[in-house]
Amino acid sequence: MVEAWTAAQIREAERPHLEAGEPLMRRAADGLADVVRDVLRASSSSRDGRAGRILLLVGSGNNGGDALYAGESLARELVPQGGAVTVVPVGSRVHEAALAAALAAGAVLDDVEAWCDAAVVAGVLPAYDVLLDGLVGTGSNGAGLRGDSLRVVRAVLPVVAGATWGVGAEAAAASASASGTGRDAGTSPAGGSAADGDAIGPAPRVIAVDVPSGIGVDDGALPDPPHVLPADVTVTFGGHKVGLVVGPGAERAGRVVLVDIGIGPDLARMPPAVTTP
Numbered sequence: 001m002v003e004a005w006t007a008a009q010i011r012e013a014e015r016p017h018l019e020a021g022e023p024l025m026r027r028a029a030d031g032l033a034d035v036v037r038d039v040l041r042a043s044s045s046s047r048d049g050r051a052g053r054i055l056l057l058v059g060s061g062n063n064g065g066d067a068l069y070a071g072e073s074l075a076r077e078l079v080p081q082g083g084a085v086t087v088v089p090v091g092s093r094v095h096e097a098a099l100a101a102a103l104a105a106g107a108v109l110d111d112v113e114a115w116c117d118a119a120v121v122a123g124v125l126p127a128y129d130v131l132l133d134g135l136v137g138t139g140s141n142g143a144g145l146r147g148d149s150l151r152v153v154r155a156v157l158p159v160v161a162g163a164t165w166g167v168g169a170e171a172a173a174a175s176a177s178a179s180g181t182g183r184d185a186g187t188s189p190a191g192g193s194a195a196d197g198d199a200i201g202p203a204p205r206v207i208a209v210d211v212p213s214g215i216g217v218d219d220g221a222l223p224d225p226p227h228v229l230p231a232d233v234t235v236t237f238g239g240h241k242v243g244l245v246v247g248p249g250a251e252r253a254g255r256v257v258l259v260d261i262g263i264g265p266d267l268a269r270m271p272p273a274v275t276t277p
Contacts, residue, residue, distance in 0.1 A: 003272035004240040007138035007217045013238065013266035024261050025062060025098075028237040029069030031259030032209060035235045036074060036130055039205050043129060046202065051083030055128045055204065056107075057115075057156075058087055058094050059135040059149060063209040065095030066237070067134030072101040079106030086128070088115050090135055090148045116151035118158060125159045128204040133229050135213035138241065144223030145214045153213070153227045160203045161230055208234040211241055212252045218273070220247020228252050238263040245276045 005013075017024055040052040056071050058064040068087065075085040085107040087099065103109065114120050125131070135149045145153055208231035211217055215228055220243040222228055231254040236244060238261045243249040245256075 002240055002245055002276045004242045004245045004274045004276070005267055005270065006242055006273045009267065009270050009273065010138060010238055010241065010263075013263040013270065014261075016266070017262060022262060024237075024263075025065050026069060027261040028066045028210075028259060029073065029098075031237070031257075031261070032066055032132075032207075032235045033070040033073040035233060035257050035259075036070065036132070036207060039130055039207065039233065043205065047129060051078045051081035052129045053084045053127060054078070054086070054130045054132065055125070056085065056087045056102075056132045057135050057152060058089050058091075058099075059137075059213070060091035060093050061137045061139055062095070063137035063211075064091070064134045065098040067132045067209050068095055068098035068102045070132070071107050072098070072105040075102060075105040075107040084108070086110050088112055088152070090115075090152055112148050112152065116148065116155055118155040121155040122159055125156060126203060131156070131160065131204045131206050131229075132209055133206060133213050133231065134209040137210045137213075138217050140211065140214055140217055141221075145227055149213065150227055153229055156229060157227070160206050205232045206254075207231060208253065210234075210236050211243060212249065215243045215249030215252060216247070217241050217243045219243060220245075220249030222248045222252070230254070233257060235259060237261050239267045242274050246274055 014024060036054065054071065054074055056067045058067050071085045071087060078085060085102065087102055087107050088110050090112050136145065144150070206229050212228050212231045212234060214223055215221065230252045234244060234253040234256045236256060237259050240256065240258060244253045
């Protein structure tokens with residue numbers, strides 16, 4: 001049985017802890033980094049012993065801060081081993097302290113414009129092992145991404161999903177998977193090769209930060225067209241969100257990992273919005 005809460009309930013449970021100065025973001029980031037490490041270990045055999053490479057898509061909200069602090073921790077381990085943590089700031093602002101911490105640990109900042117170009121993304125994204133989707137969190141109502149967030153997701157989708165879900169091609173995605181042009185096929189969405197003549201390798205594992213960006217957090221709704229990155233793993237904080245267990249949003253969440261940030265007793269005093277078997 002899984003109990004799930006609305007975004008408003010989660011915020012209400014967090015409120016006294018934030019007012020008390022508890023480091024909820026750091027707790028969330030530590031749990032997120034642990035899941036990334038697990039994913040990297042599971043895929044280590046496909047990397048020929050090289051250190052992992054992680055891409056952070058960072059939006060303006062708190063989940064962007066979660067991703068950045070996780071990136072700080074991971075960069076301290078991976079960069080000295082020859083790995084990489086790349087930060088793509090998407091949105092009008094990012095969490096300044098978390099960004100500074102990530103860069104001080106060895107992460108590098110990249111230009112968002114390059115990640116809005118599908119041809120560029122097709123050539124460079126497969127070099128990464130993990131993509132952290134920290135674009136939009138519990139503030140999303142399923143109405144859809146906008147601005148650079150939308151542009152980046154549209155450019156990334158063909159690589160991570162094997163087809164452009166956002167133009168109503170979900171059947172094409174299934175066909176691509178069956179024909180060997182999906183997530184692990186080792187080719188570009190067009191069946192060609194990466195820039196500079198290098199063949200595109202397996203797509204990175206997508207880890208959603210709290211929720212897959214763009215889903216309706218309280219109802220699992222998808223925007224129309226459904227520009228949402230399908231996650232292999234969603235790392236959610238404090239309690240399950242309704243959109244992770246119901247509706248088409250749940251189908252984009254992949255395996256859901258719940259990280260305890262210390263608000264469980266507060267949520268236990270609230271009736272869950274949804275209970276699923």
